[in-house]
Amino acid sequence: MSPTVNRIDHVHVYVADWAESESWYQRVLGFSRDEGLAVWAVDGGPLTLKNDDGTVHLALFESADPRPASTVAFGATGDEFLAWLEHLKAQAVDVRLADHSLAWSMYFVDPDGNCHEITTYDHAVVARSNPS
The missing domain is CATH 3.10.180.10 (2,3-Dihydroxybiphenyl 1,2-Dioxygenase, domain 1)
Incomplete structure (x- = not known):
């Protein structure tokens, strides 16, 4: 029997430009930077964004060729x-x-x-x- 998985922690999203993508996710979906995880946002990622109550997280990985x-x-x-x-x-x-x-x-x-x-x-x- 497998251990229980009780939620999605985060979803990886590959983007060409963190700043452009962060702005889009903020404007369109209301997500904001998770400052508690901002230390990870170096050398490609992830830059973690969250919804208002912190129940949904997106980890933006910057890539020259996001697919x-x-x-x-x-x-x-x-x-x-x-x-x-x-x-x-x-x-x-x-x-x-x-x-x-x-x-x-x-x-x-x-x-x-x-x-x-x-x-x-x-x-x-x-x-x-x-x-x-």
Whole structure:
């Protein structure tokens, strides 16, 4: 039997420029630098960013040739999902919506092409709003 894994600690994200990426993640997703881990942000990384309550961490690794290889999926309630949709559109972020019948997801990319997703299982809340 395997030991229990109880959470995602952080997700590695490969970027071309820390400053540009940090600004994008702050402006678009509201993430800020985790000052407690800033000492690691040398020689390529990671520069660790976090959400407001510190429950989500992204470790940005600076690379001359960042190659996106995965999608980071964030969870949201139906109302949060709709608020994110409005916020991303206001930030001029291209968003692709997907109705998965049991859930709604929105997909978008950061300046380095890293894919992100926000998903809600409050399908009816989003469906009632008729998102476009």
